[in-house]
Amino acid sequence: MQYISTRGSAPTLDFEGATLAGLASDGGLYLPSEWPRFTPEDIAAMRGLPYHELAARVMEPFVAGSLTREELSALTEAVYGDFGHKAVTPLVQMDETHWLLELFHGPTLAFKDVALQLLGRLFETFLERRKQRLTIVGATSGDTGSAAIRAVAGLERVEIFMLHPKGRVSEVQRRQMTTVRAPNVHNLAIEGSFDDAQRHVKRMFGDTHVNGVLNLGAVNSINWARLMAQVVYYFYAGLQLGAPERAAAYSVPTGNFGDVFAGYVAGCMGLPIERLIVATNINDILHRALKDGDYSAGEVTPTQTPSMDIQVSSNFERLLFDCGGRDGAAMAAQMAGFERARAMQLTNSQREGAAAIFASASADPDATVRAMQWAQRGAAQVIDPHTAVGLHASLALVEDGTLERGVPVVTLATAHPAKFRDAVERAVGVRPSLPTRVGDLFGREESFSEISGDYEASRDFVLENAAGRLDSASATA
Numbered sequence: 360m361q362y363i364s365t366r367g368s369a370p371t372l373d374f375e376g377a378t379l380a381g382l383a384s385d386g387g388l389y390l391p392s393e394w395p396r397f398t399p400e401d402i403a404a405m406r407g408l409p410y411h412e413l414a415a416r417v418m419e420p421f422v423a424g425s426l427t428r429e430e431l432s433a434l435t436e437a438v439y440g441d442f443g444h445k446a447v448t449p450l451v452q453m454d455e456t457h458w459l460l461e462l463f464h465g466p467t468l469a470f471k472d473v474a475l476q477l478l479g480r481l482f483e484t485f486l487e488r489r490k491q492r493l494t495i496v497g498a499t500s501g502d503t504g505s506a507a508i509r510a511v512a513g514l515e516r517v518e519i520f521m522l523h524p525k526g527r528v529s530e531v532q533r534r535q536m537t538t539v540r541a542p543n544v545h546n547l548a549i550e551g552s553f554d555d556a557q558r559h560v561k562r563m564f565g566d567t568h569v570n571g572v573l574n575l576g577a578v579n580s581i582n583w584a585r586l587m588a589q590v591v592y593y594f595y596a597g598l599q600l601g602a603p604e605r606a607a608a609y610s611v612p613t614g615n616f617g618d619v620f621a622g623y624v625a626g627c628m629g630l631p632i633e634r635l636i637v638a639t640n641i642n643d644i645l646h647r648a649l650k651d652g653d654y655s656a657g658e659v660t661p662t663q664t665p666s667m668d669i670q671v672s673s674n675f676e677r678l679l680f681d682c683g684g685r686d687g688a689a690m691a692a693q694m695a696g697f698e699r700a701r702a703m704q705l706t707n708s709q710r711e712g713a714a715a716i717f718a719s720a721s722a723d724p725d726a727t728v729r730a731m732q733w734a735q736r737g738a739a740q741v742i743d744p745h746t747a748v749g750l751h752a753s754l755a756l757v758e759d760g761t762l763e764r765g766v767p768v769v770t771l772a773t774a775h776p777a778k779f780r781d782a783v784e785r786a787v788g789v790r791p792s793l794p795t796r797v798g799d800l801f802g803r804e805e806s807f808s809e810i811s812g813d814y815e816a817s818r819d820f821v822l823e824n825a826a827g828r829l830d831s832a833s834a835t836a
């Protein structure tokens with residue numbers, strides 16, 4: 360499979376190249392040059408497969424040329440054999456219409472583990488093949504950082520530097536990052552906000568001095584391999600609800616548009632999908648874009664669903680590219696306009712393409728709390744606030760008739776309730792306990808470096824620490 364950039368001028372790469380590159384060199388995002396398609400018979404033949412086998416089936420066309428079927432199967436078996444639930448992503452029924460797809464049974468209790476655990480293994484495989492090292496630099500408001508660190512801790516050929524805004528991530532989230540003790544893991548607590556940390560990271564990717572010394576890689580959802588791994592659980596849920604004969608709707612708590620875009624890919628591959636619901640909190644740029652075609656970024660308002668406190672959703676570009684006729688030059692021009700004005704209008708073909716499959720709804724703090732109460736009182740399910748934003752959207756769109764009665768509606772449960780237990784306790788009066796698989800988070804020692812808010816401080820820290828490890832690696836090689 361070949362991968363092309365949404366902005367049309369970066370080199371075409373194979374799966375291995377696209378995985379290691381992350382962002383394309385023209386600033387765009389990599390996508391398969393065409394969507395592989397399963398027939399209804401292919402899909403029917405997937406019924407009842409264990410998760411890791413289904414994963415290999417669904418991902419095989421995307422990795423063709425870079426991994427053999429046997430190599431891919433070995434990877435998925437190793438990754439998904441290690442989750443906290445035998446079903447990996449169990450589907451739970453709430454009432455005759457509503458279902459929860461539990462995506463939080465990985466090591467850090469958020470759905471990001473499902474893809475990042477695989478990405479860590481892919482890095483290891485490809486870097487070993489190329490005899491290269493990779494330095495990952497990322498910024499996190501919480502969930503991405505811990506999941507990425509757990510995915511690469513201890514790998515020989517990967518160094519990870521994770522920047523978090525000091526004092527602005529929850530204690531559980533911080534400890535999930537800072538108590539992982541491995542020589543290749545570096546936590547940086549930065550003075551400033553998440554946006555400041557994010558800006559430093561972006562600047563490092565464009566810094567020729569840094570790039571001259573280090574081979575930088577990305578673990579956020581601009582990395583295609585992450586989205587690919589997320590396509591699998593749509594098939595997993597859809598098959599249980601009657602695919603290929605019957606379609607379901609999926610409601611996805613959305614931030615960077617990665618998870619819900621994976622649902623779109625599942626649809627392009629032949630999975631019957633009634634609707635994909637983009638559920639946002641009050642940071643609702645995507646809801647406005649899908650409703651009115653107006654994609655304009657405002658200021659981020661902090662909420663009880665921090666992993667969705669985003670104004671600009673990187674992966675939306677992938678959808679606009681695909682719906683807009685896959686014209687890289689036009690996409691580059693449209694994005695350049697957006698980067699100048701922080702606003703753009705969707706074209707007619709983009710609007711129509713998106714409207715054919717997506718619906719959207721946004722949840723304010725009260726609606727989020729009400730959805731948590733509905734789940735607890737009506738279905739004995741304690742859910743986290745992010746999941747509650749998704750459930751609110753599911754309930755609202757069934758209520759207003761956007762979704763017909765009789766269509767099963769799956770809300771993606773993106774985080775374990777214990778990860779946000781203060782908010783859960785305030786809403787439903789129950790304090791969820793941390794599953795034993797996270798270990799003694801509060802007994803273990805933390806390790807992180809406090810860094811001032813200027814770019815140079817972060818850059819120099821990365822250069823000194825990564826280069827030091829590079830030297831010792833070559834000295835012992």
Ligand SMILES: *Cc1c(COP(=O)(O)O)cnc(C)c1O
Pocket residue numbers: 469470471502503580612613614615616617618619666667745773774
């Ligand atoms: C990252 C995250 C999201 C948003 O997912 P995107 O792929 O960025 O849209 C939603 N919920 C939780 C708990 C997350 O960690």
